[in-house]
Amino acid sequence: MPINGDNQDRAAQQGDSGRASFPNDTALSEAIQNALVDAMERHGYSKASRFAVRLALAEAIANAFHHGHEHLPPSLPITVEYAVDPAKVVIHVEDQGPGFDPATIPDPTLDENIEKTTGRGLMLIRAYMTRVSYNAKGNRVEMVYDKP
Amino acid sequence: MAASNSRLKVRRQNNVNIVEFIDRNILDEANIATIGEEIAALVDAEPAPRLLISFANVDHLSSAALGTLITVNNRVRGKQGQLRLANIDPQIYEVFVITRLNKLFSIHENTDEALKSFT
Numbered sequence: 097m098p099i100n101g102d103n104q105d106r107a108a109q110q111g112d113s114g115r116a117s118f119p120n121d122t123a124l125s126e127a128i129q130n131a132l133v134d135a136m137e138r139h140g141y142s143k144a145s146r147f148a149v150r151l152a153l154a155e156a157i158a159n160a161f162h163h164g165h166e167h168l169p170p171s172l173p174i175t176v177e178y179a180v181d182p183a184k185v186v187i188h189v190e191d192q193g194p195g196f197d198p199a200t201i202p203d204p205t206l207d208e209n210i211e212k213t214t215g216r217g218l219m220l221i222r223a224y225m226t227r228v229s230y231n232a233k234g235n236r237v238e239m240v241y242d243k244p
Numbered sequence: 245m246a247a248s249n250s251r252l253k254v255r256r257q258n259n260v261n262i263v264e265f266i267d268r269n270i271l272d273e274a275n276i277a278t279i280g281e282e283i284a285a286l287v288d289a290e291p292a293p294r295l296l297i298s299f300a301n302v303d304h305l306s307s308a309a310l311g312t313l314i315t316v317n318n319r320v321r322g323k324q325g326q327l328r329l330a331n332i333d334p335q336i337y338e339v340f341v342i343t344r345l346n347k348l349f350s351i352h353e354n355t356d357e358a359l360k361s362f363t
Binding site for chain 1 (some may be wrong): 250260262269272273275298303304306307308310312314315318339342343344345347348
């Protein structure tokens with residue numbers, strides 16, 4: 097698993113960080129989720145916090161492959177970076193797709209959308225993370241979770 | 245259903261198929277697709293399926309899994325069957341609340357309560 101310490105400077109000495117580029121592969125996706133959650137546990141984040149961040153990361157990875165790389169080869173990697181310190185978790189997920197405008201995603205909780213089988217990932221990310229923002233192209237999401 | 249790569253444990257009680265998950269984390273799309281196919285086969289095998297899905301061993305659930313549950317719900321309703329969900333961890337129940345899917349599904353505290361609710 098190519099999680100390396102490239103970004104350890106960003107997390108300073110008190111933090112944990114990791115970076116991985118990987119294709120659409122369950123084991124590789126779970127490896128970075130586990131590494132992030134383990135880092136959170138070392139920094140005293142609660143079970144509820146770890147649940148929230150794992151879910152948000154899993155949704156962001158799924159969005160990157162399912163939507164960002166929808167028309168691209170499954171072997172094409174996405175890149176996940178994270179940095180954990182005692183106060184916050186910062187995650188970036190970047191795909192190589194054309195990007196999207198998050199403002200165009202319909203509200204999945206409206207009655208007319210409630211039975212749709214897709215479209216809840218971004219909503220869950222926003223519900224569980226403190227701050228969520230995209231780059232201008234819309235292919236890189238930044239998710240910040242402040243420790244409660 | 246007996247395939248070695250099955251993601252489900254299925255038992256039958258009171259003419260209800262009770263489904264439990266082998267995986268603690270239902271996050272991965274490939275696994276979720278397999279789960280969806282296995283449950284669809286259970287639903288298709290009966291004229292008016294009675295299905296109870298237990299989340300007793302589940303720690304995490306993604307939006308893709310919610311989508312599969314909606315598909316299952318539609319499939320069951322299409323055959324005038326009944327679907328119940330039970331044993332949902334409070335953190336996972338919050339996911340249902342956030343997405344308002346607690347209004348769509350019939351969710352029960354535990355297996356016994358869910359079994360009693362079938363008509």
